[in-house]
Amino acid sequence: MEWPHKDLLDVGQLSREEAEHVFRTGRYFQEINARPVKKVPTLKGRTVVLFFAEPSTRTKTSFDMAAKRLSADTFSLAKSGSSLTKGESLKDTAWTLQAMSLDALVIRHQASGAAQYLAERLECSVINAGDGWHAHPTQALLDAFTLYQEWGSVQGKTILILGDIAHSRVARSNVQLLTKLGANVRLCGPRTLMPSAVGGWPVEVGYNLDEAVRGVDAVMCLRLQLERQTSCLFPDGREYARSYCLGMRHLERANAGVKILHPGPINRGLEISSDVADCPDSLILDQVASGVAVRMALLFLYVTRKEVE
Ligand code: CP
Numbered sequence: 001m002e003w004p005h006k007d008l009l010d011v012g013q014l015s016r017e018e019a020e021h022v023f024r025t026g027r028y029f030q031e032i033n034a035r036p037v038k039k040v041p042t043l044k045g046r047t048v049v050l051f052f053a054e055p056s057t058r059t060k061t062s063f064d065m066a067a068k069r070l071s072a073d074t075f076s077l078a079k080s081g082s083s084l085t086k087g088e089s090l091k092d093t094a095w096t097l098q099a100m101s102l103d104a105l106v107i108r109h110q111a112s113g114a115a116q117y118l119a120e121r122l123e124c125s126v127i128n129a130g131d132g133w134h135a136h137p138t139q140a141l142l143d144a145f146t147l148y149q150e151w152g153s154v155q156g157k158t159i160l161i162l163g164d165i166a167h168s169r170v171a172r173s174n175v176q177l178l179t180k181l182g183a184n185v186r187l188c189g190p191r192t193l194m195p196s197a198v199g200g201w202p203v204e205v206g207y208n209l210d211e212a213v214r215g216v217d218a219v220m221c222l223r224l225q226l227e228r229q230t231s232c233l234f235p236d237g238r239e240y241a242r243s244y245c246l247g248m249r250h251l252e253r254a255n256a257g258v259k260i261l262h263p264g265p266i267n268r269g270l271e272i273s274s275d276v277a278d279c280p281d282s283l284i285l286d287q288v289a290s291g292v293a294v295r296m297a298l299l300f301l302y303v304t305r306k307e308v309e
Helices: 016-033 058-069 090-098 114-119 137-151 169-180 237-244 284-304
Strands: 047-052 073-078 104-109 125-131 158-162 184-188 204-206 218-221 259-261
Touching: 016 058, 016 137, 016 169, 016 284, 047 058, 047 090, 058 073, 058 104, 058 125, 058 137, 058 284, 090 104, 090 114, 104 114, 104 284, 114 125, 125 137, 125 284, 137 169, 137 259, 137 284, 158 169, 169 184, 259 284
Parallel strands: 047 073, 047 104, 104 125, 158 184, 158 218, 184 204, 218 259
Antiparallel strands: none
């Protein structure tokens, strides 16, 4: 059977069955990651370019590691070290890379739609590693994969996404994917950090954390995207933390064994307290580990367009 997609731009492109196929493929690669020798020849001779025009630790490192564990050749390009700083357009940069016969381009860019713009112009697979406020599909896939590892499914589970929803591509992709997979999604944050269109999203919305956390099975805290906030949207960090920093006292209102997620990077004491981030039910480092397996699965599926039988 063939994988039907050339590019991964947004989780909205994937059916529930396709997302769950990514998870099954991820579990296969996760077993390889547990071996002493974590390398297979699956993508030997293939070339993956990582083009990160915005900072990244987790996504870039895990895509690089994923490609190398599949034996692909990888090449990294940052905006600061590229000819974009000399006035070259994004399209010309991409065509230049394509002329070197790459198989996949992993792109992070500050402009929403940058990945789609390139996907429409390039023959290779384009994988969106985060574009502006729009989407972060590989993050949502690894988040759901992490929860599937815990629960087997997210069907019927209630998941609270907390914090700066308005500026978060992670929140947008997670709302789309988690609801497609059968979860109930709640959002909580200050009114000034809630998107104006949220009324049309398939979610419950609350502004009081003590109430929103009641009866949830997982809480996904978000980073305050200060670099995307153009006006003063809350009085100060201390004021924000008083109302929206997830602490142990909140977890007493959630369901027993509530799982904690955060896509990172974490601002401890602002979005999440240290005791919650480091508690036994925190899956934050499991998310990082899942990121390698899920990105191996995605590179395999999008570069070969085959499915693991
Ligand atoms: N979660 C995430 O995208 O982290 P990075 O910005 O470090 O890649």
